[in-house]
Amino acid sequence: MSTPTPVREEAEAKRRKAGASRWVVPAVLTLGALAFLLPFYLMVIGSLQAEPDTSISGLVPSGGLTTANYSNIDGSIDLWRTLLNSGVITGGAIVGTLVFGVLAGYALAVLHFRGRGTLFAMVLLVQVIPFQLLTIPLYVLTVRTYGLADSYLGMVLPFLVNTTAVFVFRQFFLQLPPDLFSAARIDGASELRVLWSVALPLVRPALLTVVLLTFIGPWNEFLWPFLVTKEAAMQPLAVALANYQANVAATTSNPYGAVLAGSVVLAAPAVGLFLVFQRHFTATNLSAGVKG
Amino acid sequence: MSALTPARPGPASSSSPAGRSRTTTSASDGRPPRGGLTPLQRAFGRHPIGVLLALPYAVFLVAVFAYPVVLAAWMSVHDWFFSAPGVEVSHPFVGFENYRQVLTDPQVHQAFLNIGVFLVINVPLTVALALVLAVALNRAARGRTFFRVAFYVPYVTASVALVGVWLFLLGGDGVVNSLLGPLAPDPSWLVNSSLAMPSIAGFVAWKQLGFFVLLYLAALQNVSRDLYEAASMDGAGRVRQFFTVTVPGVRTTTALVVILAVITGANLFTEPYLLTGGGGPDGASTSPVLLMYQLGIEQGNPDTASALGIVLVVVVGLLVLLNRRLLRSES
Numbered sequence: 001m002s003t004p005t006p007v008r009e010e011a012e013a014k015r016r017k018a019g020a021s022r023w024v025v026p027a028v029l030t031l032g033a034l035a036f037l038l039p040f041y042l043m044v045i046g047s048l049q050a051e052p053d054t055s056i057s058g059l060v061p062s063g064g065l066t067t068a069n070y071s072n073i074d075g076s077i078d079l080w081r082t083l084l085n086s087g088v089i090t091g092g093a094i095v096g097t098l099v100f101g102v103l104a105g106y107a108l109a110v111l112h113f114r115g116r117g118t119l120f121a122m123v124l125l126v127q128v129i130p131f132q133l134l135t136i137p138l139y140v141l142t143v144r145t146y147g148l149a150d151s152y153l154g155m156v157l158p159f160l161v162n163t164t165a166v167f168v169f170r171q172f173f174l175q176l177p178p179d180l181f182s183a184a185r186i187d188g189a190s191e192l193r194v195l196w197s198v199a200l201p202l203v204r205p206a207l208l209t210v211v212l213l214t215f216i217g218p219w220n221e222f223l224w225p226f227l228v229t230k231e232a233a234m235q236p237l238a239v240a241l242a243n244y245q246a247n248v249a250a251t252t253s254n255p256y257g258a259v260l261a262g263s264v265v266l267a268a269p270a271v272g273l274f275l276v277f278q279r280h281f282t283a284t285n286l287s288a289g290v291k292g
Numbered sequence: 293m294s295a296l297t298p299a300r301p302g303p304a305s306s307s308s309p310a311g312r313s314r315t316t317t318s319a320s321d322g323r324p325p326r327g328g329l330t331p332l333q334r335a336f337g338r339h340p341i342g343v344l345l346a347l348p349y350a351v352f353l354v355a356v357f358a359y360p361v362v363l364a365a366w367m368s369v370h371d372w373f374f375s376a377p378g379v380e381v382s383h384p385f386v387g388f389e390n391y392r393q394v395l396t397d398p399q400v401h402q403a404f405l406n407i408g409v410f411l412v413i414n415v416p417l418t419v420a421l422a423l424v425l426a427v428a429l430n431r432a433a434r435g436r437t438f439f440r441v442a443f444y445v446p447y448v449t450a451s452v453a454l455v456g457v458w459l460f461l462l463g464g465d466g467v468v469n470s471l472l473g474p475l476a477p478d479p480s481w482l483v484n485s486s487l488a489m490p491s492i493a494g495f496v497a498w499k500q501l502g503f504f505v506l507l508y509l510a511a512l513q514n515v516s517r518d519l520y521e522a523a524s525m526d527g528a529g530r531v532r533q534f535f536t537v538t539v540p541g542v543r544t545t546t547a548l549v550v551i552l553a554v555i556t557g558a559n560l561f562t563e564p565y566l567l568t569g570g571g572g573p574d575g576a577s578t579s580p581v582l583l584m585y586q587l588g589i590e591q592g593n594p595d596t597a598s599a600l601g602i603v604l605v606v607v608v609g610l611l612v613l614l615n616r617r618l619l620r621s622e623s
């Protein structure tokens with residue numbers, strides 16, 4: 001009978017809006033999480049089924065889970081051997097990145113030497129050179145000129161130094177008060193001693209950040225080790241699994257199961273590390289550290 | 293990225309407290325005169341050991357970045373082919389012949405066209421979904437950590453591992469097609485010449501989205517609360533606020549997202565190689581890097597492959613410049 005006054009209408013609208021936003025936000029987030037996590041669920045479930053079922057009812061397996069797929073993929077590609085290869089490459093990349101990165105980051109942040117400006121300009125330049133331009137000439141050099149095909153050194157070479165890590169270390173060292181270093185120097189400490197016993201303990205969070213961002217890159221990398229390795233015994237898991245997918249899977253009776261089992265083995269270490277240290281993964285830290 | 297912002301090259305820090313205190317202390321601790329500089333310091337700067345500490349990294353940069361870039365440019369204007377190890381062969385100068393071959397190759401045109409399709413689908417999808425998820429995450433009352441982790445998991449997972457699941461999802465007898473039933477496309481997603489590249493663009497958007505959500509989330513923290521309040525006073529609803537406050541507020545991040553998506557597109561290799569069996573059907577999902585691999589390594593023409601690499605880098609550089617120009621003229 002009585003038409004609602006503008007004030008009441010507004011209050012009504014506000015209430016409706018508040019009611020809507022109360023469920024809109026969780027709904028959007030849940031939908032997103034489902035879209036991101038469902039493929040992982042399918043990966044694990046599919047790897048445990050004798051015959052991965054692509055029908056809707058197959059999404060909830062009705063018993064009969066088996067580890068046969070894991071034995072199958074282990075029979076086609078030596079899982080332990082390829083995991084070891086992945087580990088050696090990743091470990092080498094981490095050690096190289098830490099050593100070179102700490103030394104260069106410290107020198108660029110704290111020390112005053114001739115050529116520092118030039119070096120810093122080069123660091124900036126490297127950030128803008130895309131890796132794909134380097135693929136062919138690096139392949140020519142590494143494989144044809146230096147004869148490093150099928151070797152750990154050849155596979156780890158482009159990952160031995162991570163320029164992002166140099167930046168991270170430089171930023172952390174810049175934040176330390178310079179008086180700390182001069183005090184240690186007055187006490188007669190050599191520069192390496194200052195770096196090792198004064199500076200390094202204070203940037204421990206940077207070490208963790210760099211280890212995390214270096215781990216994911218080489219562990220997940222496919223193109224470079226794929227180019228450098230022909231021998232199956234030298235391939236990291238990502239390459240062995242990709243070759244299996246491309247060449248063998250089509251000829252086996254249950255290709256999905258074995259491929260998914262291999263995917264779980266390849267994904268687990270990186271995902272596990274991420275879940276444990278997820279607080280340390282921030283957008284700024286990882287922006288340039290991850291590929292693939 | 294933001295790690296770069298406070299960084300300033302050499303000269304700025306030459307007057308840093310570290311440098312000054314060094315001079316003053318060395319004057320008082322019985323070192324030779326002339327400002328307390330030893331001959332070594334005169335030659336290499338106040339901290340000569342800095343040269344030593346930075347040397348391994350500098351050598352690495354030259355060996356793994358600078359030299360290969362020069363080699364790529366050199367190879368691209370010479371007739372370069374693989375020879376048996378230790379055999380000296382001449383690589384005659386051919387001028388722009390390799391570039392002519394690359395630029396007239398229909399396969400190359402197709403590959404760049406494919407990347408265009410990739411970007412047209414990938415960029416809007418990434419920007420829209422990442423922004424919506426970031427805004428929702430920013431407003432979330434509970435479960436923030438859970439959602440953040442869930443969105444980010446694909447980003448830290450190897451493409452090779454995820455490709456396995458996507459073949460399971462998008463294969464001819466895959467989960468998606470059995471859900472769609474008679475609506476399933478024929479031929480199926482990854483073997484269909486008009487759907488192969490969009491499928492890849494969708495996969496990459498999904499895989500990378502978590503990273504962009506975090507980028508947007510960081511940008512949203514910097515959008516002033518006052519602007520929302522002002523907009524709300526003016527009677528703007530949530531949706532209106534999103535378009536008049538949020539979207540312009542995160543414009544620089546959007547520009548960064550576009551640049552990173554272009555770089556991702558230019559680097560595309562693993563997904564077309566594995567999802568579509570080497571860039572099929574009929575090259576409908578070939579990428580320039582995949583073509584570089586086929587030309588340079590499978591067919592043994594690293595000279596044309598290098599020329600293609602340089603063309604690719606020039607194209608990416610132009611796109612990035614264009615993006616910056618647009619951003620600057622807008623602001």
